Amino acid sequence: MERETPSLKSDPKATASADDATQAQHHTCDVLVVGGGINGAGIARDLAGRGVSVLLCEKDDLASHTSSCSTKLIHGGLRYLEYYEFSLVRKALAEREVLLKSAPHIMWPLRFVMPHDPSMRPVWMIRAGLFLYDHLAKREVLPASRTIDLRQHAAGKPLKRHFTKGFVYSDGWVDDARLVVLNAMDAAERGATVLTRWRCVDARRGATHWQVRLQSAAGQTRLVTARALVNAAGPWAAQFLSEHAHAPRPKALRLVKGSHIVVKKLFKHDHAYIFQNPDKRIIFAIPYEGEFTLIGTTDVEHAGAIGQAQIDTSEIAYLCEQASRYFEQAVTPADVVWTYSGVRPLLDDESGDPAAVTRDYSLELDTAMADSSSAAPLLSVWGGKITTFRKLAEEAADLLSAPLQMSRGAWTAGSALPGGNLGGSAGGERGSASLSRGDVAGDFARFVLSLTQRHPQLPPALAQRLARCYGSRVDTLLGAGGLGREIVNGLFEAELNYLHDHEWARTADDVLWRRTKLGLHMNAAQRETVAAWCSAHWRAEVAAGAPKETAWN
Numbered sequence: 001m002e003r004e005t006p007s008l009k010s011d012p013k014a015t016a017s018a019d020d021a022t023q024a025q026h027h028t029c030d031v032l033v034v035g036g037g038i039n040g041a042g043i044a045r046d047l048a049g050r051g052v053s054v055l056l057c058e059k060d061d062l063a064s065h066t067s068s069c070s071t072k073l074i075h076g077g078l079r080y081l082e083y084y085e086f087s088l089v090r091k092a093l094a095e096r097e098v099l100l101k102s103a104p105h106i107m108w109p110l111r112f113v114m115p116h117d118p119s120m121r122p123v124w125m126i127r128a129g130l131f132l133y134d135h136l137a138k139r140e141v142l143p144a145s146r147t148i149d150l151r152q153h154a155a156g157k158p159l160k161r162h163f164t165k166g167f168v169y170s171d172g173w174v175d176d177a178r179l180v181v182l183n184a185m186d187a188a189e190r191g192a193t194v195l196t197r198w199r200c201v202d203a204r205r206g207a208t209h210w211q212v213r214l215q216s217a218a219g220q221t222r223l224v225t226a227r228a229l230v231n232a233a234g235p236w237a238a239q240f241l242s243e244h245a246h247a248p249r250p251k252a253l254r255l256v257k258g259s260h261i262v263v264k265k266l267f268k269h270d271h272a273y274i275f276q277n278p279d280k281r282i283i284f285a286i287p288y289e290g291e292f293t294l295i296g297t298t299d300v301e302h303a304g305a306i307g308q309a310q311i312d313t314s315e316i317a318y319l320c321e322q323a324s325r326y327f328e329q330a331v332t333p334a335d336v337v338w339t340y341s342g343v344r345p346l347l348d349d350e351s352g353d354p355a356a357v358t359r360d361y362s363l364e365l366d367t368a369m370a371d372s373s374s375a376a377p378l379l380s381v382w383g384g385k386i387t388t389f390r391k392l393a394e395e396a397a398d399l400l401s402a403p404l405q406m407s408r409g410a411w412t413a414g415s416a417l418p419g420g421n422l423g424g425s426a427g428g429e430r431g432s433a434s435l436s437r438g439d440v441a442g443d444f445a446r447f448v449l450s451l452t453q454r455h456p457q458l459p460p461a462l463a464q465r466l467a468r469c470y471g472s473r474v475d476t477l478l479g480a481g482g483l484g485r486e487i488v489n490g491l492f493e494a495e496l497n498y499l500h501d502h503e504w505a506r507t508a509d510d511v512l513w514r515r516t517k518l519g520l521h522m523n524a525a526q527r528e529t530v531a532a533w534c535s536a537h538w539r540a541e542v543a544a545g546a547p548k549e550t551a552w553n
């Protein structure tokens with residue numbers, strides 16, 4: 001494959017020298033990916049693994065928008081069957097086990113309980129739906145659905161007495177923000193450059209190349225020549241094309257806000273609930289972060305600024321009211337300890353109801369100018385789900401394969417993400433993905449046991465948390481120096497340094513709300529202590545706008 005300049009360095013801790021920052025202003029790569037959400041990170045990873053030189057730019061932190069605000073389900077989407085979205089459901093169902101194998105530390109199987117409410121869908125309809133859900137795609141690890149007696153089952157205890165019958169089915173849980181980071185890490189380890197807090201402000205197209213201008217938060221500018229441009233700007237995808245890439249908008253996006261509330265734990269068992277609401281929508285109540293229950297989501301047309309979505313009081317009232325229809329203990333707005341909202345970039349299929357708009361994606365490859373003369377490729381991502389990101393990335397790379405004359409093909413289906421090879425030797429995080437049939441929890445427990453044997457100084461709760469976050473990369477995190485100084489309860493310098501050096505963390509929010517969810521377990525004073533530490537150690541670097549993560553050639 002053509003390489004006009006050496007590829008950009010990709011070590012997140014490599015320091016940009018003064019010379020790099022002032023002299024070298026112009027860089028070349030095969031593909032510039034705009035957007036560090038799950039789709040951009042997934043595409044960068046796939047392309048880098050095929051030997052393509054990739055630069056990914058993200059205007060904020062990785063996963064700072066839709067990809068950290070999802071319900072965090074790896075799911076086929078039971079309710080999409082009602083909209084006859086069989087192909088989307090089949091594709092998503094098939095992805096569940098592929099993904100679960102790739103990073104079993106941040107994703108795991110989850111059983112969902114649907115209490116039967118006779119005033120909603122009839123039993124035959126639910127049974128038919130679950131039969132399809134069980135059989136539309138191959139399952140090796142996830143158990144099939146079944147009917148349960150809620151008077152006997154642990155999941156019946158927190159519910160109102162009149163819910164006596166229920167259905168249980170399988171899907172998966174994922175830490176969405178960490179999934180994005182792991183994709184970016186894998187991309188970087190395969191040669192990609194990942195630039196956070198750099199916005200793509202202008203992209204001009206020629207017959208064979210794009211000339212692109214990036215701008216840092218501090219106003220610094222870099223120029224990039226790329227053979228192809230990938231628009232993975234999520235909810236900004238249409239705006240990016242018209243305002244920055246000077247390209248026509250091939251598709252319209254429908255922006256639909258979804259909000260979640262977090263309350264203190266409402267139940268002790270490890271199943272999640274799916275509740276049917278009188279408006280025909282559904283909401284989930286999911287065990288969250290050990291001490292909490294996550295309840296969501298809503299579907300509200302979003303007209304405001306894209307990056308500023310926030311829950312409103314009517315959404316809080318709606319989620320509390322629907323959850324209280326099922327739980328014995330009423331859920332009230334006063335119980336809410338945290339909320340988050342995201343904007344879904346949905347393909348506009350002209351549905352009246354936001355909940356009914358398709359969740360499928362479309363990839364659009366454009367290789368011609370308006371006058372039909374040939375042009376450097378532009379690939380735009382429209383819509384999508386966390387669950388289908390790997391497939392989407394694979395299809396995106398396949399589409400770019402001919403124009404970029406790639407010699408390598410699809411490779412991600414059997415590959416572990418960083419830290420995901422729990423069965424491997426200590427630090428053996430790269431390799432093929434594996435999961436024992438039916439014993440996912442056992443595999444993880446064995447991994448935690450071996451971790452505590454290798455590092456007996458780790459308190460059990462910390463070992464468990466680090467194993468969940470970093471999988472087999474814990475050994476890198478602990479290195480030879482151990483945990484270092486404790487900054488606040490359970491957060492040590494070694495983790496902060498690891499997050500900086502390997503995961504692009506630069507602010508307290510990056511650490512407390514995206515790389516981890518420690519923010520939820522801390523009080524304001526503790527969060528302040530972490531912010532002060534990050535500020536003291538990292539602020540100069542962020543303010544200088546010369547990202548430590550890349551030494552420019």
Ligand SMILES: Cc1cc2nc3c(=O)[nH]c(=O)nc-3n(C[C@H](O)[C@H](O)[C@H](O)COP(=O)(O)OP(=O)(O)OC[C@H]3O[C@@H](n4cnc5c(N)ncnc54)[C@H](O)[C@@H]3O)c2cc1C
Nearest residue numbers: 035037038039059066067071073200234258342384386387
């Ligand atoms: C409430 C809610 C619940 C959901 N639940 C689920 C679920 O349970 N399961 C599931 O599979 N899916 C779920 N989804 C869908 C899923 O979250 C999204 O499809 C997915 O995260 C979209 O990822 P993305 O990469 O396209 O967008 P984003 O994550 O928004 O990433 C796009 C990135 O592009 C960056 N960007 C934009 N313009 C520029 C520029 N000019 N220069 C540089 N960077 C730029 C943005 O800063 C942003 O970080 C849910 C979505 C929502 C909102």
